[in-house]
Amino acid sequence: MDLDAPLTALRGVGPKQAERLGRLGLARTHDLLLHLPLRFEDRTRLTPIRALRPGSPALFEGRVEGTEVVNGRRRMLLVHLGDAGARILLRFFHFGERQQRAFGNGVRLRAYGEIRGMPGLPECVHPEYRILRGQPPPLEPCLTPVYPATEGVSQRLLRELVGAALPEAGRLPDLLPELRERDLPDLAEALEALHRPPPNRSLPAHAPRRSPALTRLVLEELCAHQLALMLHAGSRPRGRAPALRPAGQLWRQVVAELPFTLTGAQQRTIAEIQTDLGRQRPMNRLLQGDVGSGKTLVAVAAALTAIETGHQVAFMAPTELLARQHLRNLAAWLEPLGIAIAWLGGRQRKSERETLLSGLASGERALAVGTHALFQEQVAFARLGLTIIDEQHRFGVHQRMALRNKGAKLLPHQLIMTATPIPRTLAMSLYADLDQSVLDERPPGRTPVKTALISSERRDEVIARIRVACGDGVQAYWVCPLIEDSETLEAEAAETTAERLRAALPELRVERVHGRMKPAERDAVMDRFRSGAIDLLVATTVIEVGVDVPNANLMIIENAERMGLSQLHQLRGRVGRGRRASACVLLYRPPLGEVATERLEAMRRTDDGFEIAEVDLTIRGPGEMLGTRQTGERGYRVADWGRDQDLMEAATRLARQVFPDRQRTQALIRRWLGSAAHYGGVG
Missing domain, CATH: 2.40.50.140 (Nucleic acid-binding proteins)
Structure with a gap:
C-alpha cells in the first residue's frame, strides 16, 4: 500500500466518497493513520x-x-x-x-x-x-474506535479504511528521532495503541488524560505547527497595505445612533486597530473577547475605516448560521449609511451568485459577508482593504492566508476575532505571528447568568421550571447532547427530544433546529424564535456561537458532562443578552467523574471566559476518554490547546532543532498540515 496515494486508490473509495472524506481532512492514505478516535466502545463482551x-x-x-x-x-x-x-x-x-x-x-x-x-x-x-x-x-479483539465523521461517511467505512492502513504504519518515516530520548513509543507503536487499545483493562483505566502514545503524536504535531509558523514568519508578505486614514464620518454616524456607550475596552481596541490600519504595513491582529463583550461593533468600526477610504471588506465566519447572524447585524448598522453588502454562502442560485461576484469584482459592493465560500478562486475583489475573520480557531492559517491573497496589488489588512478566550501564555505560543487586543469589559445592560447543576434524575423538575418561565413570557433553549461528531445523530437527538418536550409541555410552542436542516428552513426557525413565535427551541450545538435573542433567558444543556468547558461557556453565552435575570441549567447524568465534576463546578462558580480558560488548562483535558477533543480547535488533529500546553515549550525547542533541515521541515509540515502546507511556502 502506498501511504502517499490518494484515498481513491483504496477499495470502496470513489470520487464522491473521497470528497466526503476530504471534509474530515483526509486526502492521502497516511491521513487515515492520524485520524484518531474520539472515543472507544467496548464490544469485547456480550451483556x-x-x-x-x-x-x-x-x-x-x-x-x-x-x-x-x-x-x-x-x-x-x-x-x-x-x-x-x-x-x-x-x-x-x-x-x-x-x-x-x-x-x-x-x-x-x-x-x-x-x-x-x-x-x-x-x-x-x-x-x-x-x-x-x-x-x-x-x-471484537480490541476496543472499537468511534472516529470523527461527517454526513455520508459511516463508522464502518472509517474503521475498514483505518484497519487497512494500520499494518503499513511501520513504513512511515520517523521524522523526529529526538523523541527516543523521552522514552516514548515509536510512531507505529503509538498509532497501534491509539487506534486499537487492548480489552484487558476497563475503559476508565485505559483512558489517562494523555498516554505516552498520545504524547508522542502531540509533540510531533505541535512541532510541525511551530515549524509552519516559523516558515510563515520568514515568508511573511513584505508588501505594502493601503494606508487607511479616513475622516471617520461614517463611524461617528454609527456611534451617534447607539443606544449605549462604548466600553473603555472597545474604545481602546478600536484605537489600536485604527492605528494599524493607518500604516502601510499589513495589520495582522487577533481580537479576543469573551461572550457578549462587543467584538462585532469593533469589527464595524474597522470595516467603516476601510469603506470610507474606498476599499472593500471581506467578513468571514465558519458556519452559515453565524455568518447570517453577522449579516443581519452589519446590515442594521451599515445599510442606513448606503453601504451595499454581498452575501456569499454555500448554497445560492447561479444567477444571484454571478451578480454578487460581479459587484465585488467591479467594486460596487463594499462589503462581502460569508463562509468558506469567500476564499474560493472565482471570488475577486476590486480593492480589498480589510479581511475580518470570526471564530478564527475554526480556520487554519492557510485559509486566513487564502483570503488575504484576494488583495490585488496591495495586501489587505487582517483582523481575526475569537470569542474563545485564550490564556496569555498559550496565545503567545499559538499566535506569535499576530498582534493581540483583548476586550475585557462587558457592555452595560448585560445581566449575569446564574448557573445550576441538576442531575438528569430531576428532569421532570426542570421541565416544570420551563413551564413556569415560558408562561411568564421568557423564551428558552434546550440543547441536546453532543453524542459524537455526527450531524445525523445530533439531528436524531433533537427530533426525539422535541417530541418528548411537546408531549410534556403541550401548552408551549416547541420547535427544533439542527445542522442537517436546509439553511432556509433553519433561518426560518431562528427568525420565529427571535420574533417570539417559539417558546422553547430544542437545538444541537449549532447555536453555540452567533445567536442573539435577548428575550431567551433560560437554557438547559443536557448531558453537560459530555462537553468541554469552552463549548459550555459559548452555549451559556446565548442567554443573559437582555435585562431580565437569566439562568443556565447543566443537566448531568450521574455518577460524575473527577474531571467532569471539576469542569461543571467551574461553570457554576464563574461566567468569566478568561477564568474558565485558565481552569481548562489546569484540568488539561476536555474529556475523560482517550482521544476525546473539545469541539472548536479544528486546527489540530490530535493536540488540544488546553490539555497540551505543557508540551508547547518542548515542541518549540524541537522545531528550532529541526528548522535548519529544510527537507525534514517540509516532510513534517506535509504530514500534519497536508494540503494546507502551501501557506508557509512549502510544497
Whole structure:
C-alpha cells in the first residue's frame, strides 16, 4: 500500500466518497493513520438482555419476536428483541422496506447502542447491528474506535479504511528521532495503541488524560505547527497595505445612533486597530473577547475605516448560521449609511451568485459577508482593504492566508476575532505571528447568568421550571447532547427530544433546529424564535456561537458532562443578552467523574471566559476518554490547546532543532498540515 496515494486508490473509495472524506481532512492514505478516535466502545463482551442498564452502552444479542411500524408524528419501526425471557425494544426512525423485511420473527441479531428507558423496560434507538446466521462471529479483539465523521461517511467505512492502513504504519518515516530520548513509543507503536487499545483493562483505566502514545503524536504535531509558523514568519508578505486614514464620518454616524456607550475596552481596541490600519504595513491582529463583550461593533468600526477610504471588506465566519447572524447585524448598522453588502454562502442560485461576484469584482459592493465560500478562486475583489475573520480557531492559517491573497496589488489588512478566550501564555505560543487586543469589559445592560447543576434524575423538575418561565413570557433553549461528531445523530437527538418536550409541555410552542436542516428552513426557525413565535427551541450545538435573542433567558444543556468547558461557556453565552435575570441549567447524568465534576463546578462558580480558560488548562483535558477533543480547535488533529500546553515549550525547542533541515521541515509540515502546507511556502 502506498501511504502517499490518494484515498481513491483504496477499495470502496470513489470520487464522491473521497470528497466526503476530504471534509474530515483526509486526502492521502497516511491521513487515515492520524485520524484518531474520539472515543472507544467496548464490544469485547456480550451483556445478557436481562442485565442491561439504562444509561450504559452495551453489546447484546437476541431473537426478533415481532416488528411493527408506528405512524405517529414521526413514522418509526419498532423491533422487539428477546432472549431467555428478557426483552428490549429497538427503535428506528430511518428505515426502508428491505430493512424491515430483514427483521423476520426468529432472526437473531447482535446489536450495540446506548440503553434507554426504565429498568425492566429497556430500549435502544438506532443501534448498530448485524444479523447472525450460522455460527456467531467472534467478539471484537480490541476496543472499537468511534472516529470523527461527517454526513455520508459511516463508522464502518472509517474503521475498514483505518484497519487497512494500520499494518503499513511501520513504513512511515520517523521524522523526529529526538523523541527516543523521552522514552516514548515509536510512531507505529503509538498509532497501534491509539487506534486499537487492548480489552484487558476497563475503559476508565485505559483512558489517562494523555498516554505516552498520545504524547508522542502531540509533540510531533505541535512541532510541525511551530515549524509552519516559523516558515510563515520568514515568508511573511513584505508588501505594502493601503494606508487607511479616513475622516471617520461614517463611524461617528454609527456611534451617534447607539443606544449605549462604548466600553473603555472597545474604545481602546478600536484605537489600536485604527492605528494599524493607518500604516502601510499589513495589520495582522487577533481580537479576543469573551461572550457578549462587543467584538462585532469593533469589527464595524474597522470595516467603516476601510469603506470610507474606498476599499472593500471581506467578513468571514465558519458556519452559515453565524455568518447570517453577522449579516443581519452589519446590515442594521451599515445599510442606513448606503453601504451595499454581498452575501456569499454555500448554497445560492447561479444567477444571484454571478451578480454578487460581479459587484465585488467591479467594486460596487463594499462589503462581502460569508463562509468558506469567500476564499474560493472565482471570488475577486476590486480593492480589498480589510479581511475580518470570526471564530478564527475554526480556520487554519492557510485559509486566513487564502483570503488575504484576494488583495490585488496591495495586501489587505487582517483582523481575526475569537470569542474563545485564550490564556496569555498559550496565545503567545499559538499566535506569535499576530498582534493581540483583548476586550475585557462587558457592555452595560448585560445581566449575569446564574448557573445550576441538576442531575438528569430531576428532569421532570426542570421541565416544570420551563413551564413556569415560558408562561411568564421568557423564551428558552434546550440543547441536546453532543453524542459524537455526527450531524445525523445530533439531528436524531433533537427530533426525539422535541417530541418528548411537546408531549410534556403541550401548552408551549416547541420547535427544533439542527445542522442537517436546509439553511432556509433553519433561518426560518431562528427568525420565529427571535420574533417570539417559539417558546422553547430544542437545538444541537449549532447555536453555540452567533445567536442573539435577548428575550431567551433560560437554557438547559443536557448531558453537560459530555462537553468541554469552552463549548459550555459559548452555549451559556446565548442567554443573559437582555435585562431580565437569566439562568443556565447543566443537566448531568450521574455518577460524575473527577474531571467532569471539576469542569461543571467551574461553570457554576464563574461566567468569566478568561477564568474558565485558565481552569481548562489546569484540568488539561476536555474529556475523560482517550482521544476525546473539545469541539472548536479544528486546527489540530490530535493536540488540544488546553490539555497540551505543557508540551508547547518542548515542541518549540524541537522545531528550532529541526528548522535548519529544510527537507525534514517540509516532510513534517506535509504530514500534519497536508494540503494546507502551501501557506508557509512549502510544497
